[in-house]
Amino acid sequence: MIFYYVTLLTFVCMFLYSVYGAKILGLFSVPSISHQVVFQPLWKELSLKGHKVTVITPNPLKDKSLVNLTEIDVSFSYRVVTEANLQQSIEKARSYRDVVDAIFTIMTNAVQEQLNHPDVQDLIKNKTTCFDLVIAEHFNPATFAFSALYNCPLIGISSLAAPLNAHDVMGNPAHPVLNPDMHLPFTDELGFFNRIQSVLHLIWFKYYYHYYFLPQQDKIAKRYLGDNLPYVGDIEKNVSMVFTNENLLIHPIRPNVPAVVQLGSMHIRKAKPLPKDLQKVLDAATGGFVYFSLGSNIRSANLSLNIREKVIGALSEIPYKVLWKWEDESLPGKPKNVIIRQWLPQQDVL
Numbered sequence: 067m068i069f070y071y072v073t074l075l076t077f078v079c080m081f082l083y084s085v086y087g088a089k090i091l092g093l094f095s096v097p098s099i100s101h102q103v104v105f106q107p108l109w110k111e112l113s114l115k116g117h118k119v120t121v122i123t124p125n126p127l128k129d130k131s132l133v134n135l136t137e138i139d140v141s142f143s144y145r146v147v148t149e150a151n152l153q154q155s156i157e158k159a160r161s162y163r164d165v166v167d168a169i170f171t172i173m174t175n176a177v178q179e180q181l182n183h184p185d186v187q188d189l190i191k192n193k194t195t196c197f198d199l200v201i202a203e204h205f206n207p208a209t210f211a212f213s214a215l216y217n218c219p220l221i222g223i224s225s226l227a228a229p230l231n232a233h234d235v236m237g238n239p240a241h242p243v244l245n246p247d248m249h250l251p252f253t254d255e256l257g258f259f260n261r262i263q264s265v266l267h268l269i270w271f272k273y274y275y276h277y278y279f280l281p282q283q284d285k286i287a288k289r290y291l292g293d294n295l296p297y298v299g300d301i302e303k304n305v306s307m308v309f310t311n312e313n314l315l316i317h318p319i320r321p322n323v324p325a326v327v328q329l330g331s332m333h334i335r336k337a338k339p340l341p342k343d344l345q346k347v348l349d350a351a352t353g354g355f356v357y358f359s360l361g362s363n364i365r366s367a368n369l370s371l372n373i374r375e376k377v378i379g380a381l382s383e384i385p386y387k388v389l390w391k392w393e394d395e396s397l398p399g400k401p402k403n404v405i406i407r408q409w410l411p412q413q414d415v416l
Contacts, residue, residue: 211287359391
């Protein structure tokens with residue numbers, strides 16, 4: 067009988083194993099709700115799985131039921147984007163180099179204010195704090211320095227496709243003709259002059275990134291995290307994995323090394339019922355409708371008069387109802403087939 071119980075206990079123990087939760091630091095620095103909604107399910111689910119998660123974000127969930135989650139609210143950094151008038155900078159840009167430079171400049175200013183936040187500084191200066199993993203948005207390399215500060219692995223993450231610098235450090239092919247930079251308005255079928263433009267853009271980006279942007283980010287990292295840290299360009303080379311928000315059904319096919327993981331549609335949830343007035347409008351559109359939104363970073367209401375008139379003219383000519391996310395109460399010259407709303411539940415509509 068004793069032999070029976072010993073055998074049974076041994077058999078049961080074969081299927082038992084210890085589970086340890088990790089201490090994870092998430093650094094999601096871009097003040098844009100369209101970026102943050104991609105990452106929110108990640109840090110929420112990690113905390114629900116038993117990991118101790120600390121997140122620095124401009125869009126905290128503020129869910130008291132998530133007992134394993136600590137959020138440092140840096141929502142004040144939205145002010146940096148507003149004051150810099152990103153939309154105006156993009157409209158005035160003479161080339162995509164100007165667009166990249168404008169975005170990087172704004173993000174640099176934002177991350178400086180975030181790292182200087184008292185709660186973030188308390189985290190940095192607390193010598194008893196330790197983390198097993200850092201997950202950082204692959205946008206501001208200064209935040210990569212946290213992995214060196216805590217001597218732990220680093221995972222880069224993007225709410226879009228991976229930027230060129232991420233492909234470089236992961237050893238991914240980044241051919242300017244086969245896989246042009248996501249900042250360029252090209253498809254995978256480039257004409258001759260588009261190919262030349264893509265090659266020149268790649269050369270410029272590498273120069274700009276390595277000789278201007280990275281040194282700037284390194285100064286920020288050393289100023290706020292400590293002078294004894296390695297160069298952020300070297301830290302970036304130690305990224306263990308990169309997660310991207312790409313869907314194979316709609317994004318161009320490209321070769322990826324195994325350490326680049328596509329997590330497309332991670333933020334998609336089950337659709338909720340539409341507001342009754344909106345449901346009535348869409349039900350009446352028996353021929354279908356067009357959904358038009360410029361996202362959270364570009365306000366339709368702030369479009370220049372010239373661009374707005376061209377958009378209105380184009381939309382007025384199509385034989386469909388148009389649901390337009392328009393942030394003001396009225397749209398001058400609104401066509402009869404256009405319906406405006408200041409806010410729309412995009413996932414539920416689509």
